[in-house]
Amino acid sequence: MIVKVQEKDFIAEDEIQKLKNNCMETPGAINSFIGYVRNFSNNKKLTSLTIEHYAGMTEKMLLEISAKASQKWPLLGTLIIHRYGKLNIGDQIVLAASASLHRNAAFESTQFIMDYLKTQAPFWKSEEINNQNKWVLSRKEDEQALKKWGD
Amino acid sequence: MRILYFSWLKEKIGLNSQEIIKPKNVETVDDLITFLTEKSEKHKNAFSDLNSIKVSVNQEFADLKTKINEKDEIAFFPPVTGG
Incomplete structure (x- = not known):
């Protein structure tokens, strides 16, 4: 389980290679998800996005989420990288990836990790629109997305 | 005890964190909120809608009843x- 919370950007291909090299045995599948900064929010033009987090708890929660995924699926490894600080339009925010012998475990567990990250990892986004920063409100859909996992 | 605030709570209260000595009558998270909001208008304002606030104790999600x-x-x- 690799978890990184960092300000700097990442090269997804390199990180996925590291995940592959860290696996207990050669994975037959790695699925990955990358989240980017959109250029709009509620039909308004976004200039930048600033992400705050609770250092310490963030890493702890991301490890807990990774462990939960590994209990639910036969995974060979997981990777979560989440950035904080000021980001620009199109920047990478998050990379989540799962490695397994077969594709289904990798597909499903990546979605599981993202669904839990969205509701349990202590990050807060602030959007810059027309030179003003506003905190992003949580979405009910994100809470509801957890229900499909029946935990 | 150490109390931390994040996002708009931090802005409304005007503090990232504060250290307090636990008053004897504060046993739960709920008691702590009562103690903080009785002492300061900024806290009172920030904690006016508890439905929009989450709490953690020692970096684990908790609730109002947590000791x-x-x-x-x-x-x-x-x-x-x-995300």
Whole structure:
């Protein structure tokens, strides 16, 4: 389980290679998800996005989420990288990836990790629109997305 | 005990964190909120809608009834919005 919370950007291909090299045995599948900064929010033009987090708890929660995924699926490894600080339009925010012998475990567990990250990892986004920063409100859909996992 | 604030709570209260000595009558998170809001208008304003606030004790999600101790780290923040 690799978890990184960092300000700097990442090269997804390199990180996925590291995940592959860290696996207990050669994975037959790695699925990955990358989240980017959109250029709009509620039909308004976004200039930048600033992400705050609770250092310490963030890493702890991301490890807990990774462990939960590994209990639910036969995974060979997981990777979560989440950035904080000021980001620009199109920047990478998050990379989540799962490695397994077969594709289904990798597909499903990546979605599981993202669904839990969205509701349990202590990050807060602030959007810059027309030179003003506003905190992003949580979405009910994100809470509801957890229900499909029946935990 | 150490109390941390994040996101708009931090802005409304005007503090990232504060250290307090646990008053004897403060046993739960709920008691702590009562103690803080009785002392300061900014806290009172920030904690006016408890439905929009989450709490953690020692970096684990908690709730109003969670018991707290002198050495605990308690954090208040809005629902998370990462990813």
